[in-house]
Amino acid sequence: MSVPTADPASPVSPPPVVVARGLTKTYDTGGAQVHALAGVDVEFHRGAFTAIMGPSGSGKSTLMHCLAGLDVPTSGTVHLGRTQITGLRDAELTLLRRDRIGFIFQSFNLLPMLTAEQNILLPSQIARRKVDRDRFDRIVDVVGLRDRLHHLPAKLSGGQQQRVAVARALLNAPEVVYADEPTGNLDSHSGTEVLEFLRSSTKEMQQTVVMVTHDPVAASYADRVVFLRDGRLVDEVADPTAELVSARLLKLEEA
Numbered sequence: 271m272s273v274p275t276a277d278p279a280s281p282v283s284p285p286p287v288v289v290a291r292g293l294t295k296t297y298d299t300g301g302a303q304v305h306a307l308a309g310v311d312v313e314f315h316r317g318a319f320t321a322i323m324g325p326s327g328s329g330k331s332t333l334m335h336c337l338a339g340l341d342v343p344t345s346g347t348v349h350l351g352r353t354q355i356t357g358l359r360d361a362e363l364t365l366l367r368r369d370r371i372g373f374i375f376q377s378f379n380l381l382p383m384l385t386a387e388q389n390i391l392l393p394s395q396i397a398r399r400k401v402d403r404d405r406f407d408r409i410v411d412v413v414g415l416r417d418r419l420h421h422l423p424a425k426l427s428g429g430q431q432q433r434v435a436v437a438r439a440l441l442n443a444p445e446v447v448y449a450d451e452p453t454g455n456l457d458s459h460s461g462t463e464v465l466e467f468l469r470s471s472t473k474e475m476q477q478t479v480v481m482v483t484h485d486p487v488a489a490s491y492a493d494r495v496v497f498l499r500d501g502r503l504v505d506e507v508a509d510p511t512a513e514l515v516s517a518r519l520l521k522l523e524e525a
């Protein structure tokens with residue numbers, strides 16, 4: 271009996287890290303229904319850097335929150351790896367977010383009484399996880415925080431604080447990092463540094479990053495931009511430039 275072998279000419283691509291199918295989210299606002307998500311199918315692959323864009327109110331935050339298990343969709347499913355996260359209980363979701371997902375927010379969310387190093391290590395300590403010191407050193411060096419590790423957040427610039435938040439999100443090598451307007455509070459120089467680091471984490475550490483942003487320049491650091499309008503995915507661009515993203519966004523806002 272012949273055993274089927276893999277055809278080397280057609281390598282099987284690994285399954286996506288995150289898969290959403292048929293996602294809807296409806297809010298009842300005093301009789302009127304708002305369809306924040308109206309049926310979204312999307313997937314994100316390992317090592318890919320994806321930006322989610324769209325006009326104000328198009329559903330970007332709602333989508334990210336549903337993907338990350340911070341909000342529950344009205345219908346549809348989200349898988350992280352082999353785990354269907356829609357339907358998990360709150361306690362299970364809390365653990366899943368802690369152990370398998372990294373978060374970066376616009377407002378850094380550092381604890382003011384802890385040093386940069388303590389902030390980076392805190393989630394691992396709470397989870398009683400052994401810290402991979404080599405990875406810690408690598409990340410600290412790449413984000414350029416080596417000589418700031420013992421500083422409190424108040425003694426760091428906004429860009430340095432966000433780099434601490436990025437290092438914290440990446441330390442545990444989460445299956446996916448969700449970044450919500452990560453450069454929204456930064457000047458363009460600091461923003462560029464954070465975006466370059468996010469991009470290099472996808473290339474050099476096979477990190478998967480999904481970022482919501484309003485900024486076409488920030489989106490141009492991604493490998494792919496998906497566009498939402500009225501709760502639906504309506505367009506997508508690979509290898510984006512800021513000009514192309516601006517033009518697509520303008521078209522969506524005019525439509």
Ligand SMILES: Nc1ncnc2c1ncn2[C@@H]1O[C@H](COP(=O)(O)OP(=O)(O)OP(=O)(O)O)[C@@H](O)[C@H]1O
Pocket residue numbers: 297298299304305306324325326327328329330331332333
């Ligand atoms: N808790 C809520 N109750 C009622 N409506 C909501 C709620 N949260 C969001 N919405 C509505 O859902 C739609 C999508 O909102 P969402 O915040 O996801 O959009 P967004 O694209 O992230 O917007 P922005 O770019 O302005 O941050 C909007 O019409 C919004 O008003």
